[in-house]
Amino acid sequence: MEYSELxxxxxxxxxxTDMPVTNEILLELIKESTLAPNSSHSQIWKFSVVNSREMIRRVSDESKKNICRRIDDNPADYAKMYEAALRNPDYNVFYNAPALVIISGPADYRNLLVDCALCAGYLMYAAVARGLGTCWINLGADVRDTELRAALGLTDELRIVAPIIIGYPASIPPARHREEPVILKVIG
Ligand SMILES: Cc1cc2nc3c(=O)[nH]c(=O)nc-3n(C[C@H](O)[C@H](O)[C@H](O)COP(=O)(O)O)c2cc1C
Known part of the structure; x- marks a missing residue:
C-alpha cells in the first residue's frame, strides 16, 4: 500500500465483520507499533491483548460504570456528553469489535501520554496496512476493578492510555472533514 493510501x-x-483476528496478527501489529519514536528510548509501553468478545464486554461494562460514577461526582466531566449512551446497558463502548489492544505504561512516567499515543498511531497504521480497521476508545480506559485489572495484566502502577479496537471493517466511512492547518508563521 502506498504511504498516502495508508x-x-x-x-x-x-x-x-465476524472475521476473527488471530493473536499472531495482533502480536505482529504490536511489534511494529514499538518502532514508534519514544522519549529517551525508554519503551515504557505495555500491551494487554484481549481477543475475546466476552472479555471485551466486561472491560466495556467496567469502564462505563466508572465513568458514570465520575459524572455523578462531577457533572463537568467531559464524558457527560456521552452519558445517555453510557447508561444504556446494551451499549458496548468497543462496538462489539473482535479484538482489543490496551496500551498502558507507568502512571508516573513523564512522557507517558506522548509515548503511548505515538505507539497507538503506529499500531493503527500497522493494522490498516493489513486491511484491518481500528478505533481508539477513550471511553474504555477507566478500568479499576482489581480482579479485572489483574486479568489484563495491569499492575497498580500502570495507567491505561490507549484502548484500541481492531477488526476487519464491515465498511470504511468516508474521511471526516479536516480544517485547513493553522500555519502561524512560515519564516525563511
Ligand atoms: C484520544 C482519542 C480518544 C478517542 N476516543 C473515542 C471513543 O471513546 N469512542 C469513539 O467512538 N471514538 C473515539 N476516538 C476516535 C475519534 O472520534 C476519531 O479519531 C475522530 O472523530 C476523527 O475521525 P477519524 O479517526 O475517522 O479520522 C478517539 C480518538 C482519540 C485520538
Whole structure:
C-alpha cells in the first residue's frame, strides 16, 4: 500500500465483520507499533491483548460504570456528553469489535501520554496496512476493578492510555472533514 493510501485509509472503524483476528496478527501489529519514536528510548509501553468478545464486554461494562460514577461526582466531566449512551446497558463502548489492544505504561512516567499515543498511531497504521480497521476508545480506559485489572495484566502502577479496537471493517466511512492547518508563521 502506498504511504498516502495508508494515511487516507485510516478511519475510525466502529463496525466490524465476524472475521476473527488471530493473536499472531495482533502480536505482529504490536511489534511494529514499538518502532514508534519514544522519549529517551525508554519503551515504557505495555500491551494487554484481549481477543475475546466476552472479555471485551466486561472491560466495556467496567469502564462505563466508572465513568458514570465520575459524572455523578462531577457533572463537568467531559464524558457527560456521552452519558445517555453510557447508561444504556446494551451499549458496548468497543462496538462489539473482535479484538482489543490496551496500551498502558507507568502512571508516573513523564512522557507517558506522548509515548503511548505515538505507539497507538503506529499500531493503527500497522493494522490498516493489513486491511484491518481500528478505533481508539477513550471511553474504555477507566478500568479499576482489581480482579479485572489483574486479568489484563495491569499492575497498580500502570495507567491505561490507549484502548484500541481492531477488526476487519464491515465498511470504511468516508474521511471526516479536516480544517485547513493553522500555519502561524512560515519564516525563511
Ligand atoms: C484520544 C482519542 C480518544 C478517542 N476516543 C473515542 C471513543 O471513546 N469512542 C469513539 O467512538 N471514538 C473515539 N476516538 C476516535 C475519534 O472520534 C476519531 O479519531 C475522530 O472523530 C476523527 O475521525 P477519524 O479517526 O475517522 O479520522 C478517539 C480518538 C482519540 C485520538
Amino acid at each position: 494515511l487516507h485509509n485510516r478511519r475510525s472503524i466502529r463496525s466490524f
